[in-house]
Amino acid sequence: MQIGKKPTPAVVVMGVAGSGKSVVGRALAKALDARFVEGDILHPPENVARMASGLPLTDADREGWLDTIGKEIAHAAAGGEAVVAACSALKRAYRDRLRRHQVMPLAFIYLRIDPTTARLRVAGRKDHFMPASLVESQFADLERPADGEGALALDASLPIAELVGASLQFLLAGEPLR
Template identity: 55%
Template sequence: MTPRAIVVMGVSGSGKSTLGALLAERQRAPFLEGDAFHTDASVAKMRSGQPLDDEDRWPWLDRLGRAIGEAAEAQGLAVAACSALKRSYRERLEAAAAMPLMFVLLDADPHELAGRMASRAGHYMPASLLDSQLSALERPGPDERALILDAHLPPDRLCETVWAWACERPV
């Protein structure tokens, strides 16, 4: 079986981690939480309300991409959650993974996202950074292996839709 990897992407509060973990659990695949690959300095920067710049993101994307590729090679399938806001970030992840990646963008209304972020306990990403993430977001183009879904749908339904889509895609 050719290894595959799915990256659930979107801005903070869109439900990336929830969907990614559920999808990985259902497919008995490793789940990689992109937030876990940030350096302490990057987490501190975001916690203080400062958005990351590309110089902060490149090494993070490289670490996460390598881990995705290694997990997919070892297990046949890997699922990750990562903002992957820009096309260049998705390309960097894919290059580091050394394999084609499938992306799933969870799309939601900014007011809903802000509400979700405000209700999260213990997360380092303040709601004040949501606008910077939304302005940085480059929606996947038709030439990318990407699916765009409404983040308001129930996680079970999202999971089923993603898996059906992934199974239809050639690797």
Template identity: 50%
Template sequence: MKREKMAPPLAVVVMGASGCGKSSVGERIAAQNGMAFLEGDQLHPPQNVEKMAQGIPLTDDDRLPWLDRIGAEISTALDASQGLVISCSALKRSYRDRLRQAAGGRLAFVFLEGSRDLLLSRMQARQGHFMPASLLDSQLQTLEPPAGEPGVVTVAIDNALDDIVALACKGLSGMAVKGGD
């Protein structure tokens, strides 16, 4: 596939349930476009990581400070006229709207969509991640797919990684993302 590039400064959230490949896809989108990549999981407060490691699903109250940290990173990058790609599950519309607000409208999402079976097999195969496969169903129950929302590119994860990245970049390059007001 032809390699598409986006026009920075732009922030992109690579989103979806655990195991969908947010980090791998996000890193490649960032590298292909000369943008920084930030692993959203690194911004979780320690108590969130501990809860998830124990198999306890996060609540909205747990997630909001984390989303605000992600929003602040996005805002800082955009204020400095730097593009940023960040991984974040962004499971609910209200979470995505919170991030859109922090970005002043200069935010796009890549939704990595896959079946429960594929997500589960990926989660079971990965090593050293704090998120246990037992939390997948709670994530899928929380997920509000972003169908019809502005600034969203949806890519199926049952493609090869290079194809997923190419499809995401192609969708992003065709997207008109407004500048700040």
């Protein structure tokens, strides 16, 4: 798919647990007529068990998971599909790891949220492996995207339609992506 005359980049909706990555990612994928990749379902069983037991993931725990997501994005893009993925991508090194798999620009939509709201949202989820007790560890790991990373930061408390609209404007503007 293209936005205007520019090819749609692959997009990662990122942020801590409870920021709304999956909800916004699905809505953005629908608006772009893109494939949606849910990062949470790509965690290996060991990662799910670790988080479910209240232990945060380490950088090493995340490596294979990030590679799987990066390959899913690259596979879709190589097949000519627009693609939107939901992935925490908390650190610059994680975002760089996702970029290593890409042959096209990778845009990031960073959903900013405060710790209290994130904890409340995670505590209110049903049938999810990540407990609210791990939200603090996500904020401890978080490295907000820096200038030049091809990222748009948005307030996660905004309505979904506004978040999607702002994301589409960002992608249409063709900001420098990496």
